[in-house]
Amino acid sequence: MSAVPFFFDILAYSAIFVLVVLGLGIIASMMGIFNFAHGEFVLLGAFTVYMFQQKGIPTWVGMIAAPFVVAIVGLILERIAIRRFYTAPIVAMLGTYAIALALREAVRALLGGRFHNVDAPLAGSFVLGEVSISQWRSAVIVITAIVMVLCWLLLTRTKFGLQMRAALENPALARASGISVNRVYATTFAFGSALAGLAGGLMVPMYSISADMGVPFLIKSFLAVMLGGMGSFEGSIAGAALVGASSAALPWAIKPVVADLLVFVIAIVIVKFRPEGLLSTWRK
Amino acid sequence: MSQDDLKGRLDSESRRLFLQRSTALAGMVALGGGSYVLNPKGAWAADPIKIGIATDLTGAIGYAGIPNLNVAKMVVEEINAAGGLIGRPLKIFAEDTASNEQLAVTRVRKLVTQDKVDVVFGGITSSMRNAIKDTIVNRGKTLYIYPQLYEGLECTKYLYCTGPTPAQQCDTFIPWLIKNGGKKFFLPSADYVWPHELNKYARKVIEKSGGEVVDEVYFPVDHNEYSAVVSKIMSSGTNVVFNTTIPPGTPVFFKQLFEAGFQKKGGRLACVYYDENALNITPANEIEGLASCLDYFKAVNDAYGNKLQEKYTKLYGTKNPFTAGSASTGMWRGINLWAEAVKTAKSVKRDDVATALDHAKLADGPGGPCEVVPGTWHVKMPMYIAVAKSGKYEIIEKSSGLVDPRECVKT
Numbered sequence: 001m002s003a004v005p006f007f008f009d010i011l012a013y014s015a016i017f018v019l020v021v022l023g024l025g026i027i028a029s030m031m032g033i034f035n036f037a038h039g040e041f042v043l044l045g046a047f048t049v050y051m052f053q054q055k056g057i058p059t060w061v062g063m064i065a066a067p068f069v070v071a072i073v074g075l076i077l078e079r080i081a082i083r084r085f086y087t088a089p090i091v092a093m094l095g096t097y098a099i100a101l102a103l104r105e106a107v108r109a110l111l112g113g114r115f116h117n118v119d120a121p122l123a124g125s126f127v128l129g130e131v132s133i134s135q136w137r138s139a140v141i142v143i144t145a146i147v148m149v150l151c152w153l154l155l156t157r158t159k160f161g162l163q164m165r166a167a168l169e170n171p172a173l174a175r176a177s178g179i180s181v182n183r184v185y186a187t188t189f190a191f192g193s194a195l196a197g198l199a200g201g202l203m204v205p206m207y208s209i210s211a212d213m214g215v216p217f218l219i220k221s222f223l224a225v226m227l228g229g230m231g232s233f234e235g236s237i238a239g240a241a242l243v244g245a246s247s248a249a250l251p252w253a254i255k256p257v258v259a260d261l262l263v264f265v266i267a268i269v270i271v272k273f274r275p276e277g278l279l280s281t282w283r284k
Numbered sequence: 285m286s287q288d289d290l291k292g293r294l295d296s297e298s299r300r301l302f303l304q305r306s307t308a309l310a311g312m313v314a315l316g317g318g319s320y321v322l323n324p325k326g327a328w329a330a331d332p333i334k335i336g337i338a339t340d341l342t343g344a345i346g347y348a349g350i351p352n353l354n355v356a357k358m359v360v361e362e363i364n365a366a367g368g369l370i371g372r373p374l375k376i377f378a379e380d381t382a383s384n385e386q387l388a389v390t391r392v393r394k395l396v397t398q399d400k401v402d403v404v405f406g407g408i409t410s411s412m413r414n415a416i417k418d419t420i421v422n423r424g425k426t427l428y429i430y431p432q433l434y435e436g437l438e439c440t441k442y443l444y445c446t447g448p449t450p451a452q453q454c455d456t457f458i459p460w461l462i463k464n465g466g467k468k469f470f471l472p473s474a475d476y477v478w479p480h481e482l483n484k485y486a487r488k489v490i491e492k493s494g495g496e497v498v499d500e501v502y503f504p505v506d507h508n509e510y511s512a513v514v515s516k517i518m519s520s521g522t523n524v525v526f527n528t529t530i531p532p533g534t535p536v537f538f539k540q541l542f543e544a545g546f547q548k549k550g551g552r553l554a555c556v557y558y559d560e561n562a563l564n565i566t567p568a569n570e571i572e573g574l575a576s577c578l579d580y581f582k583a584v585n586d587a588y589g590n591k592l593q594e595k596y597t598k599l600y601g602t603k604n605p606f607t608a609g610s611a612s613t614g615m616w617r618g619i620n621l622w623a624e625a626v627k628t629a630k631s632v633k634r635d636d637v638a639t640a641l642d643h644a645k646l647a648d649g650p651g652g653p654c655e656v657v658p659g660t661w662h663v664k665m666p667m668y669i670a671v672a673k674s675g676k677y678e679i680i681e682k683s684s685g686l687v688d689p690r691e692c693v694k695t
Contacts, residue, residue: 005544009511105342112603113347115531115565123567125543134543207508208535208565212344216506216532251512256503257475 004131010248012137015144016203017244018237020217021224022151023195025236028225030168030188032089033082036096038221039214040103041193044070045200047107050118050209059205060121066201067194074193078186086185108211120205140202147198148237155233164188220247223267229277238278243267318342318380318391322357324364324373332375333368333632335360335619336401336426338392338416340408343383347561348408348610352431353378354600355615356405359623369626377401385415392416396424402632403427405618408611410434410477417443427634427641429622431614433557433578435481439692442638444661446621447614448579450485451690452667453556456683457577458489458526460669464575465552466523467495472513472537475502479528482556486526498522503529510537514544517551527555535565542570559609560677568675576677578608580651581670583677589650592616606650613650617663620646621656655686662689 024038035041045066052062077099085092122139125132155161166174167184175181200214207213224243228235246266250259270278318341324332337356340349360374368374377399381388388407395401396419404420404427407413413430420428421442430438433447461469469490473479479502487497498520501513510533517525525546529537538553547553555562558576580589596606606612625641626632645655652666664686670677 005511005515009509009515009540013509013511108342108346113344113350114561115535117535117564117567119567125545127545132543132545134540137543206536206539207532210532212506213532216508248509248511251503251509252515256501256507256512260504260507 004128005133006249006252008133008137010245011141012134013248014241014244015137015141016199016206017217017220017224017247018148018240019140019144019199019202020196021221021236021240021243022147023192023199024221025225025228025233025240026151026155026195027189027192029230029232029236030164030192031086031185032168032230033085033092033189034089034096034222035082035192036093036218037077037100037103038096038192038196039218040100040107041070041074041196042200042203042214042217043107043209043211044073044103045197046118046204046207046209046213047110047200048197049201049204050111050116053118058121059119063121063198063201067198070197070200071190071194074196075186075190077193078189082189083182083185104211104214111209111211113211115208115210117208118204136205140206143202147195151195152233160184160187220263223264227267227270227278229274229279232277232279235277235279242270242278318382319394320353320376320378322360322376322378324368324375325361326364326373328368328373330368330372332373333626334399334401335374335376336392336395336399336404336406337376337378338381338388338395338404338406339378340383340412341378341380345383345408345412347604348432348612349381349383350604351600351606351610351612352406352408352615354596354604355606355612356619358596358599359616359619363619363623369623370630370632381406381412381416383409383412385411388412388416389419392419393424396420396426401426403429403622403637405429405431405615405622408432413438425634427622427637429618431618432611433609433614435478436485436689436691437481439661441661442634444618444621444641444656444663445689445691446618446663447611448608448665448667449662449689449691450482452579452665452687453482453577454486454489455687455690456667456681457554457556457575457669458486458495459493460681461524461526461552461554461575462490462493462495465554466550468498468521468523469495470498470517470520470522470525471500471528472510472517472525473500473502473528474505474507474530474533476505482528483526495524503533505530505533507533508536510540513537514540514546517541517546518544518549522546522551524552524554527553528557530557531565538566538570542566547573557609558672559607560605561607561610563672563675563677568672571672572674574672575669575680576672577667577669578613579665579667580608580613581668581677581679582607583670583679584651584668584682585679586651588648588652592650608651617646617649617654617665620649621654621663653686657689660689660692662691664688 027035048066048069049062120136122135163179167181171181224239228239246263339352364373379391420426428443430445436449471483553574621644624644625637629636629640642658654665667683667687669681
């Protein structure tokens, strides 16, 4: 019977992780920007939901609004700062890190440095005999699956997806073919930000909001993108699923402190043998 | 009014104006550099006694550092309004240690070498205390008072700890938990010094009181997935979860525990740093019945505490409240005990004050009276067991008299 919560919890944590990594992966793989402010975009999504709750508006409305709010913030930041970094990836890391600090400290000031809980639109658990399963976590798993499919369709089946991939593969040729690379990059960045906002909005009922809520996800998210291989959308998801699942599963068997380390060791070993990313052979 | 009188008044007026302006300037400087100088109000003939406050006004621990400085300002103003100490006013030199130990050492060095303060109060986390204590006590030859509840074992001459120790938080609390929860304890913890040392002590008390520890599990400090440990807690028949995980993990852990039905099956949640601030971390129903043991809760409803709360709220609002878990009570006790010692010693020299501080007592305070246990650098105080009910604490038990810190006792 204990197998049910085991698999459910792994699935739930992986789902949250995939949501966080989706946006990061799209920005990293499509634009070559390692966005160190991604954790803070997640935070802004959560903060939007928190603000809605403070104003007495139901949190599910906030969750719908969060991706749009964060997309706008992302778009503004892209226009002001990020677009200057496209040719200098190292500067981009430092620049986005600075943005991250500014956003995080601003939210900290607004929250008074404390933690605040946010109500889940679905409270309570499904009880199956001895086992109870959180309704909201179940909902997040379903939403993640839907978002994943929609993203995949957007990237592979739409004109915008084609332009995005074209702009990544060969910006000069894309420009020559009449694609506004500038606009595509701005939209891609806003889209990645929106996904971070959605992730933050959906996870905040589980994690409670605090200024540092995005931080623990950041390094592991990069690990996931690295595992999946740069430039591959499916790879990022596979990487996220693997990192998320092993982070949740390993503490069942070994000490959590060791498990945390082991996740990185496993990832490094995999990268050693598959430097092109998890799905590299499958893609060929 | 004679000409001289008028001149004297004008002088003091312009001096006051000067002081007001310089205070405002200090405030502006503070916004940029993280250093504040707060001059005493009014005109004083004697040189001020310099008080150093080194606390985390920004960063992750800011929620505790801000009320700490507020308390310090409030107490210092009270002392100044009552005529200062040994005829001298108190002047605050505050430094923002920004939840960053490396930075803190530089800031604290400035306090002791450049500002030459007579005493330093501050530090919230144990890592902060450990980072700055040498600079203050050994190299700086200055008295240091640390206000936060902590893991004990700090037996350094000239370093006084005015917050509760593991003995104060566990000795009455754990037997109560066994009676009102059960015998099987689970200790989920964050992997740093405070949980390790507190658990060591708690385990001793649990076993001595007839309970047993099912397991003691440590998580990385920023861990945020607890399904494995929740499942272990649920399947082991644990009665009491004695939590020392810290946010950001705690709300996730409590939620998972609640969703797994721990409380519904009669389990008791306990956490000794849980104060009024912590109540917001999770929805109230998820921590219904959570028990905590601290030196003060608003719910203690004592005359002194209520008056202090009222004044504090009037001065600083409700955004950064006066609570025990954020070291506010420790700061309040620290400054007042030190002030008593200065009065007795009639001096601010370190050795004189330390000798007097060893026997310092306060007849009343938030939560009740307190006194330093001579030769141990720790403070006896009353302790309270409180249980969270619908998002508020209810005081369940008050210690009979002052609880001994049981630190630094030669055996």
